[in-house]
Amino acid sequence: MKYLSEEPTMLLPHSLKDMESKRHLRIPVGPLLAMGLFQVPIGMAYNLVMALVTDFEATTYTTCHAFNLIPSSSAAAKSQHLVWTIACWSELPFLLATAWLQFRFYRRTLPRPVRFFGYLITCSMCLVGCGMVLWATFADADGDSVLHVATALFCFVSCAVNIAGSFMCTEYYAKDGGRQQRGEFSHRIKSCLVFTYFVTVPIMWVWYFLHHKFCLPMAYSLFALGEFISSECYGLYLCTVFWDFYHVVICHDQRLGFFLSEI
Numbered sequence: 001m002k003y004l005s006e007e008p009t010m011l012l013p014h015s016l017k018d019m020e021s022k023r024h025l026r027i028p029v030g031p032l033l034a035m036g037l038f039q040v041p042i043g044m045a046y047n048l049v050m051a052l053v054t055d056f057e058a059t060t061y062t063t064c065h066a067f068n069l070i071p072s073s074s075a076a077a078k079s080q081h082l083v084w085t086i087a088c089w090s091e092l093p094f095l096l097a098t099a100w101l102q103f104r105f106y107r108r109t110l111p112r113p114v115r116f117f118g119y120l121i122t123c124s125m126c127l128v129g130c131g132m133v134l135w136a137t138f139a140d141a142d143g144d145s146v147l148h149v150a151t152a153l154f155c156f157v158s159c160a161v162n163i164a165g166s167f168m169c170t171e172y173y174a175k176d177g178g179r180q181q182r183g184e185f186s187h188r189i190k191s192c193l194v195f196t197y198f199v200t201v202p203i204m205w206v207w208y209f210l211h212h213k214f215c216l217p218m219a220y221s222l223f224a225l226g227e228f229i230s231s232e233c234y235g236l237y238l239c240t241v242f243w244d245f246y247h248v249v250i251c252h253d254q255r256l257g258f259f260l261s262e263i
Contacts, residue, residue, distance in 0.1 A: 027250040029101070034242035036094030040132065041235035043087030047076035048228060055079040060221075063144075067217035072224040073231055074152065077139045088136035095129040098241050101248065106169060114169075121165035124158050131155040159234045160201070167194050167237075170244070186243035193240075197233040200226045 051059040051071045059071030059079050077084040099122050106118030131154045141148045167190060204226030211219035 025251065028246060029248040029250060030242045030244065030246035032250075033094050033098050033101075033245065034239045037091060037098065037235070037238045037241065039087045039091045041232050041239070043084055044073060044076075044228065044231055044235065047073070047080040047084055050083075051076040051079040062211070062215075062220050064211075064215035066211065066215045066220060068220045068224075069218065070221040070224040070228075072143075072220070073227050074135075074139070074143060074148065075224075077135070081136075081139045084139055085136040088132045092129045092133055095132075095238070096126060098238065098245075099123075099125040099129075101241075101245055102166070105244075110169065117165070118169050121162060121169060124162040124165065127158040128155065128162055131158055159231075160197075163194060163197060163234055163237055186240060190237065190240055193233045193237045197230050197237070200230045200233070204230060 048071065056071075059075040060068045062068050071079070102125065103119065103122045106115060106122065110118045131151065135151050135155055138147055138151065141151075170190075171187070204223055207219050207223040207226065210216050211223060
């Protein structure tokens, strides 16, 4: 009897539940978040194409009547207000979930002197989500209105801070390192997106200044193209969460219920 009590494999079942087969559910978090965050890059591309096809004259109009071929992202979003609103509001839960996971990741991996910086970067991601929702809600506002200008600047600053700060944290400060999370492929994608973003943004604002100062033909088109490229770079950078949290899974056990694996 003493031998039987020390061997768990030889113990008799106490109830019918002990005889049932255990069922486990595992849902990878990375692909789930990436699919949710991919809505905005797809929605922005859809807005641009549909604006060119269905509302070309209104979306490419400029106050100084300069020749223009490409609508800005705000003009395209105004033309496709419903689609843009659905995309931004649908992305918000996934963006907040990503920010929460990044907060836990920074708390575990960042050295104490720079941990607060990681928390600020996480807050900037939440601000990006709020700015996108605000933009989608008031997408039909006039382009020269204070609300539109304030929302655009808020989104631009929060996106720039977030993409630069998160890249610095994962590549230089984190103990595990961004390259060890999902290999060299993830590192190359992030590096290319960050490089393209910060090369495009200054050029974009130069063309914006030339358009408003001298009303040059095609200047606003080049600004709009740079705006679209930089926005897509940031949206795709968020989608790299596919590799960042690929190892994190949502688990379900009959006894424990739903729980999250270790980050």
